[in-house]
Amino acid sequence: MENLLRPVIVIGASVLLTLALGWATDRLLHRADERHHDTPLWGLLRRGRVPYQLVLCTALLRGSYxxxxxxxxxxxxxxxxxxxxxxxxxxxxxxxxxxxxVETTYSRYARAHRDAARVRRVRTQVELIMRVVSAIVIVVAISAMLLTFPAMRAAGASLLASAGILGIVAGVAAQSTLSNMFAGLQIAFGDMVRIGDTVVVDGEWGTVEQITLTFLTVRTWDERRITMPVSYFTSKPFENWSRGTPQMTGTVFWHLDHSAPVEAMREKLRDILRESPAWDGRAHGLVVTDSTPTTIQVRALMTARDADDIWTVRVAVRERMIAWLVAEHPYALPRVNTSEAVLPPRRLPSADGGAQGSSVSVSFRAPHRR
Structure with missing residues (x-):
């Protein structure tokens, strides 16, 4: 009877003591979270209740086993x-x-600074630091688990002796992985690209959604996700529209007829921008940038607060200007001339060897079109 009662008492007492300590600790953290609304630390620490109780229970059982x-x-x-x-x-x-x-530190920094670019940079660094810390803790835990086996402790000396050779072999075998890891650290602390930045990569426009030590995810405007190795951003050029200030300048081009009312288009552009909430009011303009034998190229320029707003302004200006030209000035749209050409009058030679106009009119008729 004693052989059965003793283990039941030990295990039951360990479990009950674990539950009691876990409940008491959780209540204390809950009260601290209610008193200190300015910091989320106490509320975040409550997420560790399960591992905390597991540590307590395992330690009690291990000590009384x-x-x-x-x-x-x-x-x-x-x-x-x-x-x-x-x-x-x-x-x-x-x-x-x-x-x-780490999350508490980032929250305090985000509340203290209003610069969105700096906040995104710190967010990127914080996430990568957490991944590095997690990786180190996991590696140390696995090593400690392996060292609990006597065979692994006996092989420790030989493993240390061959660590140099294994390191070289592992470095050669995992060259791409190591390069991506170092590239991830370079991106995090070199401020090359941050979470939330608007980038153009391989012709795709999107927003950086996730950055890890080995890969980076870009969410495109049509909700697709492009996953790329972080080494790409350290070895190839790419466009970062959020670098520095988020303000942007956009352009819209039209190919129109030579008779297009450019001055009226400038006034219409001003009216369109004033009615657009995405325009930040910094600058605008409309000029003729090129001409061909059949058309002219007209460019409109406008500004906005960020990449999303500049896209909205460009689309609105393009659509409304074309609709206005179709309704008010249809002659300004590009067209192909199909009318008969007006030929110059025929010139006859004069008596002094020069050329003079003839009073005889000669008419030419274009061939009939079927």
Whole structure:
């Protein structure tokens, strides 16, 4: 009876004590979160309740397992299993705590600074730092788990001796992966591209949605996701429309007839922009930039607060100007001339060898078109 009652008491007491401590800690964090609304730290720390209770329960069971004398034949195996669970749950708890601290720091910075570009830069750096910290904690936890096995401890000396050769082999084998990791760190701290930036990559226009140590995701205007290695952004040119200030200048081109009313188009452009809420009012203009034997090229220029607004303004100006030309000045639209050409009068030679106009009119008729 004692052999059965003792392990039940030990396990039951460990579980009850874990639940009690977890509930008490959660209540304290909840009260701290209600008192301090300016910081989300206490609320974020509550997310670590599960790993916290797992660490407590595993530690209590691991410490009292020897006295419980449960399954003595498998005592070594169960003890090692509890140790592995303890290491894994501790790593999980460390990652949750580090995430709460980093997220709190970023929230304070975002509230203190109004510059959206700087906030996006810090957001990118924070996410990459969290990924690096998580990777380090996971690697350390896995190493600690492996060292709990006697065979791994015995092989430690030989592993250290061959670490140089293994490092060279691993570096050659994972060259692309390592280059992407270093490129990710370079992007994060070199301020080349940030989360939320508007970029043009391989002719695709979109917004940077996610940056990791190895790849970058761009969300296009039609909701597609383009995933690219981060090394691309350190080795090839790309357009970053959010670099510096988000303000942008856009252009719209039309090919029109030579008789197009350019001055009236300038006034119409001014009216269209005044009615557009996306125009920031900084600048606008309309000029003739080129001419061909059949058409002229007219360019309209306008400004906006960011890439999204400049797209909206350009579309509105293009559509409304074409509609206005069709309704008010249809002759300004490009056309192909099909009327008969007016030929000059025939000139006859004069007596002094020169040429003079003849009073005889000669008419030419164009061939009949079918």
């Amino acid at each position: 020897d006295q419980a004398k449960l399954l003595e034949r498998h005592q070594v195996g169960i003890g090692r299993l509890l140790t592995l669970v303890l290491i894994g749950s501790a790593a999980w708890l460390v990652i949750r705590i580090a995430g709460a601290v």
